[in-house]
Amino acid sequence: MQKSIVSLGLLLLLLECAQAAFNCSAPPSFNNFDINTCCRTPELDMGDVPQKCQEYVSGLKSANSKYPSFAHLCYPDCIYRETGAMVNGKIRMERVKQYLEQHVHRRDQDIVSHIVHSFETCLSNVKGHMKSSNIESYKVLPHGCSPFAGILYSCVNAETFLNCPPKMWKNEKPCNLAKEFAQQCNPLPHVPLPSS
Numbered sequence: 001m002q003k004s005i006v007s008l009g010l011l012l013l014l015l016e017c018a019q020a021a022f023n024c025s026a027p028p029s030f031n032n033f034d035i036n037t038c039c040r041t042p043e044l045d046m047g048d049v050p051q052k053c054q055e056y057v058s059g060l061k062s063a064n065s066k067y068p069s070f071a072h073l074c075y076p077d078c079i080y081r082e083t084g085a086m087v088n089g090k091i092r093m094e095r096v097k098q099y100l101e102q103h104v105h106r107r108d109q110d111i112v113s114h115i116v117h118s119f120e121t122c123l124s125n126v127k128g129h130m131k132s133s134n135i136e137s138y139k140v141l142p143h144g145c146s147p148f149a150g151i152l153y154s155c156v157n158a159e160t161f162l163n164c165p166p167k168m169w170k171n172e173k174p175c176n177l178a179k180e181f182a183q184q185c186n187p188l189p190h191v192p193l194p195s196s
């Protein structure tokens, strides 16, 4: 009995060490493994919204044809506005939930509560940072939009990756490694925040 308690203690200690084992300046190498495939993206039918937002982004002065429009900082801003998730720069959680319930494919509904939870976590984290830095709202950048939506979008993606439902998670070594690395080295809000 005594011995098993000791070895349990040792095991827990080892597990804790294993979790804090990364040098955050030296991310593990994943070779050509595409980490973005680790948490399967739910099937989401947004109708003509992506098309609208692609056109909107291509029309901005900051548009760069070298990158896809969805990588533009103002793309999430457009997506949230067009879906009603954001009105006058404010996120409407009820609408986020409703929109996902209505537009995520039935067979992927499991992930909706996870995404909603990520939204809540990220929103409260980002708002907390803004409050402690005395920022009412992020300035509109020369890009053509405030970075707020883009920050939230990246945070929600990273947070959902960390809390991916088992059914949608690829249980493979590089995925689990990426998750452990992110858990240790990329805390909330998972993205750098502007200081003003």
Ligand SMILES: *[C@@H]1O[C@H](CO)[C@@H](O)[C@H](O)[C@H]1NC(C)=O
Binding pocket: 023, 024, 025, 026
């Ligand atoms: C962490 O990685 C960086 C970059 O490779 C290196 O310069 C640094 O010495 C490493 N730190 C530790 C404690 O190993």
